[in-house]
Amino acid sequence: MNIYFAASIRGGRDDQKIYADIIQLLGTFGTVLTEHFGNTGITSVSGTGKDVGAIYNQDMAWVTQADVIVAEVTQPSLGVGYEIGRAEDMGKPILCLYRENPERSLSAMISGNKALIVKTYETLADVQILLQEFFKNQTRT
């Protein structure tokens, strides 16, 4: 089971610790292709430090290779939105994980999109339950 975990990089790294925790949970369900998205060394200015063309090509290759997409969508992010759009057109199963935020609502292109599974969570224990439910319904490859 290859898992593409989508998370905000240049959109902002406020949730880096949560990404790292979710990646650790995801590792019990399969191979997380984007394990480094939880690293503290990645910033919203430098990103992963690689050439943007190389990043684009690598990330899209991983999206293509992935059996499922799990996206953390609390922090607005162009890259996460883009990857969800492309992965949806590839017919990939997509789980979006969201923490309620009084300052802004989740994008209607995510919350109003019936092709996605969108779930809200508060704690990591909630995420664990949501992941179990999601992966139970996926075909292992």
Added chain:
Amino acid sequence: MNIYFAASIRGGRDDQKIYADIIQLLGTFGTVLTEHFGNTGITSVSGTGKDVGAIYNQDMAWVTQADVIVAEVTQPSLGVGYEIGRAEDMGKPILCLYRENPERSLSAMISGNKALIVKTYETLADVQILLQEFFKNQTRT
């Protein structure tokens, strides 16, 4: 010429005035399907106030109907990223307009993506020149 102007709604409305100015410029090149995205009444909490499923369906219908996409990508936004991804898969010409920001770089999924035309600007006069150049290369319908 039907133009889909993509801009941050629930990602944050800091650039609302700039969106309104760009929409006004776009109106000289064709019909802006999302003219209301520049309105002051739209907030990051309520969005346009409509049901999210109805918004999703309407916005995707407009993306499908559009001859071109012009996206303001300075403010990170899941919806804008999603629309760019879907529009790219539909083969639409896509112009991304970006103002440099010292706090964060543009997503590599945008800046590293050769399928998009990505241009930086500072002033509305810059935008006007970029739009003239972009629309000069589009087939009028």
